[in-house]
Amino acid sequence: xxxQFDCLIEDCDFxxxxxxxxxxxxxxxxHRQGNHPHLDVSEExxxxxxxTI
Numbered sequence: 510x511x512x513q514f515d516c517l518i519e520d521c522d523f524x525x526x527x528x529x530x531x532x533x534x535x536x537x538x539x540h541r542q543g544n545h546p547h548l549d550v551s552e553e554x555x556x557x558x559x560x561t562i
Contacts, residue, residue: 513562514555518545526562533559 512533516523523540527533537555541548 510561512559514559516540516545517550517554517558518548521545530556530559 510528512527512530514525514533514537521544523544525533525536525540527536534552534555541550
């Protein structure tokens with residue numbers, strides 16, 4: 510199964526996919542550091558928005 514996350518920021522079209530949640534969280538972290546460094550979103554909130562496709 511594939512895990513997917515769509516960025517929570519309006520007008521940001523970033524979508525990450527991974528085979529595991531850990532892999533996906535790494536991609537999300539890299540995106541956040543590079544594109545939304547001042548964003549204060551908890552890991553829990555991010556995990557709530559991960560879905561299986």
